[in-house]
Amino acid sequence: MTGQQWFESLSLEEKIGQVMIIGFDGTTLTPELKTMITEYHVGGVILFARNVESPEQVARLCNDLQQAATESGHPGLLIAIDQEGGRVARLTEAKGFTEFPGAMAIGATGSPDNARQVAAAMAAEMRAVGINVDFAPDLDVNNNPLNPVIGVRSYGSEPQQVAAFGTAAIEGLQTGGVLAFGKHFPGHGDTGTDSHVALPQVAHPLERLESVEFVPFEAAIRANVAGIMSAHVTFPAIDATPGTPATVSSKVLTDLLRQEMQFKGLVVTDSLEMGALGEAGFPVPQAAAAALKAGADLLLFNRDHALHRQAIDEVEAQIQNGTISMDRLDAAVQRVLAVKEQYGLLSPTPAAIDQIGNYVYTQNNIELSRQIAAQSVTLLRDEAGLLPIKTEAPLLVVEVPAAAGLGNLLGATSIAVSNEPTAAEIQLVLGTARDGRTVIVTTSDANRTPAQVALINALLEAGVPTVIIAMRNPYDLMAFPEATTYLLSYGNNPPALEALVKVLRGEILPQGKVPVEIPGLYPIGAGMDGFADRP
Secondary structure, eight states: OOHHHHHHHOOHHHHHHHTEEEOOSSSSOOHHHHHHHHTSOOOEEEEOGGGOSOHHHHHHHHHHHHHHHHHTTOOOOEEEEOEEETTEESSOGGGTSOOOOOHHHHHHHTOHHHHHHHHHHHHHHHHHTTOOEEOOOBOOOOOOTTOSSSGGGSSOSSHHHHHHHHHHHHHHHHHTTOEEEEEEETOOTTOSSOTTTSOOBOOOOHHHHHHTTHHHHHHHHHTTOSEEEEOSOBOTTTOOSTTOBGGGOHIIIIIIIIIISOOOSEEEOSOTTSHHHHHTTOOHHHHHHHHHHHTOSBEEOOSOHHHHHHHHHHHHHHHHTTSSOHHHHHHHHHHHHHHHHHTTOSSOOOOOGGGGGGTSSOHHHHHHHHHHHHHHOEEEEETTOOOSOOTTSOEEEEEOGGGTTHHHHHTOEEEEOOSSOOHHHHHHHHHHHTTTOEEEEEESSGGGOHHHHHHHHHHHHTTOOEEEEESSOGGGGGGOTTOSEEEEOSOOSHHHHHHHHHHHHTSSOOOOOOSSOBTTTBOTTOOOSSOOOOO
């Protein structure tokens, strides 16, 4: 059947199910999950790390999910995942998949084609195991150094750059048969609050939003992105109603995105269990209904099937009492079915388990991930001429959790410290460092972590030769601007760590350029080619 024929055959309950994407526990199709598909008619599921053990297991799970839907007389499912690369990756090398550098690392290479190649490779691995939706790329312009949730998930702080890399990633995913969803509309890059926990606000006037935040999303729309994910963020310039997140605002999702920007694809909510919505007065079932009414086509949920059923009941009640119009639901369902038809998902082809090795964790994908990671490592300073490290000099590596294993890869003495190093940990580092060692000290969001800054300053004040490596955001340098050697890795997954080790040893030259402004210190595009001459 066509999407329209499916639409004409659906009952009210089946229509409501089609706009639901639910998470679940476990690595197999449980009876309760099967019930959600066969009796509550959900149109899609989302996989998290907890659902992934191996490529073969994921393929069997996806095949079982699709079989449960189609054999019970339903359209095939959207099977989604958050696979951005870098710090947001559910499919990891520990579980048999290739890991790739994240968005900011790719931005540091200066090549949008790298974003396209990475997305295409990820799409091939996802499709091989039955995943057909990627909630990526991140289209946020990260121009707030204190942003706790986006940071290295963004391609940079310049709107046109984010647009160029984001549209390249969309092309790579969708050419590979995976629906791309740009996020988080209208823009989560200039927030200082994590929407998983509380409700952020972007208070800029409309003119600023149009010139910065909207730019990558408008480019994505022109590139025919399959979907856009909403942000649980308030934008007073768009919707002046106090405390109204974009996810439940018709002024954002319908007036701006649909009508003004002429977006024809799918609008999905960010996860409806996140703290921002609860803080704004929207418990999950009410948030689901409000988002649908505002213009969302797909309602995204984490675990808890009882909560999923409550949301279905709330949506149905609001349709029956006229709070949500039938036309609004019908428009959402027709869009969902049209996209399923476009991507061959109404009656999907099962994943070929015996062919997985031809697509997943292939030598070509591993080499691609390492090549791009090698292009991303950025050296901003080496005034003391400490790099590459001298093999004959004693070395100490101070590892925050994000750098676990770096010392071992370097064959060096290492000390693990907590994200908030204690006074005892700082004294241990200082005592060990004072025997003539060069110290490599790693940081992770140090510009928001005073104890890490105290550790760095203690080393600098003691005159210890110190190489500082920002394992995540490049902004850490703002907290200790007098540092003399400063290296950026933008991530800590296997390709990032391997590239970092090669740069430290001098096996490859640093060539990345920082894709964000570091306020008061460095403009976009800063970075040394190679190493400074030794004194």
